[in-house]
Amino acid sequence: MSFVTPSRRRLLQIAGASALAPGLSALRRHGVVGRVLAVSDMHSAYERIGQLLAAFEGEVRSQAVPHVIAIDGDIFEHGDVVAVRSGGAIDWAFLAEAARLAPTVVNIGNHDNDLTPDLAEVVGRMRSIGVVVVSNIVDTRTQAGYAEPVANVAFGSRSLRVVGMATNALNTYPQASRAQLSIPDPAEWAGARLPGLLDGADLRLVLSHAGVAADKTILPLLPDGSLMIGGHNHLLFQHRQGRSAYAHTGSWTNAYTVAEYLEDGTVTVASRPVATEAAASPRLRNLIAETLAAHLTDEDRVVLGASPRALSLGDTGRRVATGLADAAGADVGFIGHTTLGMGAPAGAVSRYVFDSIVRFDGSLMVADAPRAQVEGFMARANQDRPMPLEERSGDFLYGAAASAPMTAAIEDDRVRIVTTDWCAANQGEYFGTTGLQFSEVADRKVKAVSIAALLDA
Incomplete structure (x- = not known):
């Protein structure tokens, strides 16, 4: 199963265009x-x-x-x-x-x-x-x-x-x-x-x-x-x-x-x-330097791993979504956009920094859905791309396929998805449906899985 998501290069091109095109301020100073x-x-x-x-x-x-x-x-x-x-x-x-x-x-x-x-x-x-x-x-x-x-x-x-x-x-x-x-x-x-x-x-x-x-x-x-x-x-x-x-x-x-x-x-x-x-x-x-020095503990400064390269916020979300799918044995992973704060920086990542990348912890939840419905979920996901205002839903998901989808393990016309407990509980906002039947994945938590997905130990 193949799902298309925007490349980082394309997203950077988009960001640059949006920064320059709307204002043309230098031409309109008068x-x-x-x-x-x-x-x-x-x-x-x-x-x-x-x-x-x-x-x-x-x-x-x-x-x-x-x-x-x-x-x-x-x-x-x-x-x-x-x-x-x-x-x-x-x-x-x-x-x-x-x-x-x-x-x-x-x-x-x-x-x-x-x-x-x-x-x-x-x-x-x-x-x-x-x-x-x-x-x-x-x-x-x-x-x-x-x-x-x-x-x-x-x-x-x-x-x-x-x-x-x-x-x-x-x-x-x-x-x-x-x-x-x-x-x-x-x-x-x-x-x-x-x-x-x-x-x-x-x-x-x-x-x-x-x-x-x-x-x-x-x-x-x-x-x-x-x-x-x-x-x-x-x-x-x-x-x-x-x-x-x-x-x-x-x-x-x-x-x-x-x-x-x-x-x-x-x-x-x-x-x-x-x-x-x-x-x-x-x-x-x-003040910033002094405040950080005064209030960060040794535990906050512990390095959890290294990020091989800097990622945009959207690419961070999609990398985590893939990690959720891999950890849960699912075909496609989804994570809510505001569960993330900033994109992963390059280099060593401390616990304090990581908590600004993935803000909230929680359980992983899986559900099975028809392939066509999941394709619809993907179509409304990844709204960090240019799109008409009428198609924007506000709350949205970052979505990405697993590294090795497990479609053969379930019926051919159905796909297993995984998301966080927050998105499962608020599926109407994020997935546009209330009919998904989720169950919890044992011994898997959002932050631990995200660390494994984003950082090299």
């Missing part, structure tokens, strides 16, 4: 009203956060126009032991420096109270360092919003109206906080509230941490010439709708998006990569 530097799903990615701040500093210095920094949720990461032990010291310093650099707006995501379960405390601290917060999440203790869902931000002589909304997938928020959160269905909320919130605005920015599925319903509500930044799905793409622009900015601080509001009412967007080898901002460089 007539720029202002620029938004947007990022989402940062997840305490300390290997790049200093470089991201340096990139923002360079962007603001390079263009003598108003700037706003927009962060569309998930700044913090409970899976990062340094973030947890330091109370997110590096993340908070980044926010403070961003607010000094340019007006900074945060839309609350489902991981922003990872380190401080009471979201009211998080919002209060953000405001205390000069960050503007928008959110449509309601505090069940007071029946008031944790923040207003709309804010007007000075944009030079103009004004930028910013609206923020969150995902209502309550099971993705820290468990200790869920009873304190009331979150409306984002598409329904936008249908009822968004037109009124945007009415009469000068310039418009919608920050949605609701994911692509909801965003596709929200996009038609936007007045022409708006900007919408999406998050939650860890995607990187741009989409044009008339004079409006819609973009997902990547994840794990591997990229950010530059949006330009032009005098003719058009908004353009372009992605910029953030390289680990770039220089970090001196405003964060020492």
